[in-house]
Amino acid sequence: MTIVRLSAATWSLAAVSVGVLLGGCSASVDVGTSTTKMSSDKLATIVAEKLAATTGQPKPDISCPEDLAGKVGTTTRCTLTADDGSTLGVAVKVTSVDGDQINFDIKADSAASPAPN
Template sequence: MGAVSTVRRPRGTRLALFGGTLLLGGVLAGCGSTVDSEDVTDQVATAIEDSAGAPPDATDCPDPLDAEEGATTTCTVTVDDTDYDVPVEVTGVDGDTADFDITVPEELRVPRVAADDLADQIASGVADQVGEEPEGVTCPEDLRGEVGTTLTCVLTAPDGTELDTEVEVTSVEGAQVNFSFEVLPESNG
């Protein structure tokens, strides 16, 4: 996936920026000269689903992808009755595998807060509120920047008690993701 950068904002706010390009690979077909169009189609559909949060209504990559660095093809994805061009470019070939970039259209990108950054922000917020840093916070995955999205992280108190911590996205402004969190009072262990 493209690089994710975050910038610290006031508690409960994260700015997540995406490069918009996913690096994927495909197995070469036949004598090793192309990546089958079905494989490219599957990879593009997965990239759109990962970025947009839902699979596209349709994905069409009519041509195989030549297994040469710099080779390109353009696929078409349909989301909510709108067609989007999705460029695909081979970035390298190693044996029977071609690596390629899929550039997800900006309109289909949903910002995310990286799991580690989310955990750091929760730990900082708890330290600000109670005056003591927790032993640790772990979040199972990135937080998708869509209003109402929830995620449960686990906060480990200084005494080792593990507490579920509910996180909810409260607003999204461009790439800025605002969220609230609540440490639940009962041990989850």
């Protein structure tokens, strides 16, 4: 099995290009609860999968600070962290809710923040 390791520069470049690629990217998830809400862990997993599928890169390290409420217009910010410690913000915005299904758009920032020294 071949393991692909991306250099920090490659991931940073890929992360920046994600902003261009994800301008109209969206996702849809059935959360299966009475209160329509998606856990921060599930949201991070879905965002990582969508980014990987869009860029053709391995799933990035994504963290989301809070659960996503199933209300149109609700937003949250997730963070992509590259191997070198640089980060890229990823905005998530709920576009529609159909019962337990939350539909949302994903948009990565256009520039990464450098790793802390």
